[in-house]
Amino acid sequence: MIKPYKNSYKSKKEQVAFMFDNISSKYDFLNHLFSFGIDKIWRNKLINLLRKNNHKIVLDLATGTGDLAIKISKLKVKKIIGIDISKGMLNFAEKKIKNKNLENIISFELGDAEKIKFENNYFDAITIAFGVRNFENLEIGLQEMFRVLKKNGKVFILEFSKAKKFPVKQIYNFYFSKIIPFLGKKISKDNSAYDYLYSSVEVFPEGNKFLEKLNDVGFKNCKQISLNFGIASIYVAEKF
Numbered sequence: 001m002i003k004p005y006k007n008s009y010k011s012k013k014e015q016v017a018f019m020f021d022n023i024s025s026k027y028d029f030l031n032h033l034f035s036f037g038i039d040k041i042w043r044n045k046l047i048n049l050l051r052k053n054n055h056k057i058v059l060d061l062a063t064g065t066g067d068l069a070i071k072i073s074k075l076k077v078k079k080i081i082g083i084d085i086s087k088g089m090l091n092f093a094e095k096k097i098k099n100k101n102l103e104n105i106i107s108f109e110l111g112d113a114e115k116i117k118f119e120n121n122y123f124d125a126i127t128i129a130f131g132v133r134n135f136e137n138l139e140i141g142l143q144e145m146f147r148v149l150k151k152n153g154k155v156f157i158l159e160f161s162k163a164k165k166f167p168v169k170q171i172y173n174f175y176f177s178k179i180i181p182f183l184g185k186k187i188s189k190d191n192s193a194y195d196y197l198y199s200s201v202e203v204f205p206e207g208n209k210f211l212e213k214l215n216d217v218g219f220k221n222c223k224q225i226s227l228n229f230g231i232a233s234i235y236v237a238e239k240f
């Protein structure tokens with residue numbers, strides 16, 4: 001299992017929470033910088049898919065600094081609940097919704113996506129952007145999503161995947177394994193976070209493997225939408 005800090009004996013979950021606490025003040029800036037703003041376009045694609053259905057209560061897992069939850073609030077939804085294990089990330093999310101007067105529609109909670117504190121069949125839709133890769137136990141996380149989703153509900157999962165074709169694959173690998181870790185260390189002052197980003201994408205079971213995992217926990221109509229030469233994907237799946 002890939003963990004952020006090689007010399008630590010703590011669990012992956014503890015290390016991930018610590019790491020995101022540590023980089024939370026630089027997270028948004030570095031995200032947009034390293035992706036040249038494309039991460040915003042990817043979140044918008046997810047929003048456009050979500051828009052097609054009428055969802056009342058939406059759960060945004062691994063909500064981080066809340067950007068996806070805030071975008072969802074522009075749709076016709078009643079309530080959005082964002083959950084994250086990093087208090088540091090949530091503090092920034094809280095500030096944003098306060099400034100935007102969105103506290104009546106969005107609420108954030110410190111919580112674990114692998115142990116969701118909501119009853120079965122509660123949410124109309126579940127979203128998660130760049131979160132599943134960080135789970136300690138991916139299968140348990142997916143089972144939990146299935147459990148708390150209502151019948152006929154959908155999950156929308158945005159995650160990095162690997163470019164397969166020359167020259168995008170080579171450029172992407174160099175950029176992700178060398179440039180981002182170098183700049184990430186300098187700017188975030190966390191020596192491991194951006195090495196972990198590359199390694200965690202490398203080992204993540206993307207594409208058909210991920211679709212199989214969704215199927216295994218009971219989701220139906222599982223599909224992958226490939227973005228920008230395959231460097232990211234949105235997975236959509238339904239609960240019948």
Ligand SMILES: C[S@@+](CC[C@H](N)C(=O)[O-])C[C@H]1O[C@@H](n2cnc3c(N)ncnc32)[C@H](O)[C@@H]1O
Nearest residue numbers: 020062063064084085086089112113129130134
């Ligand atoms: C790369 S950030 C993504 C944040 C946000 N969704 C976005 O699109 O910018 C990953 C987030 O997942 C959170 N996370 C990782 N494992 C988690 C878990 N088991 N439960 C809840 N949040 C988790 C981290 O704390 C972090 O804020």
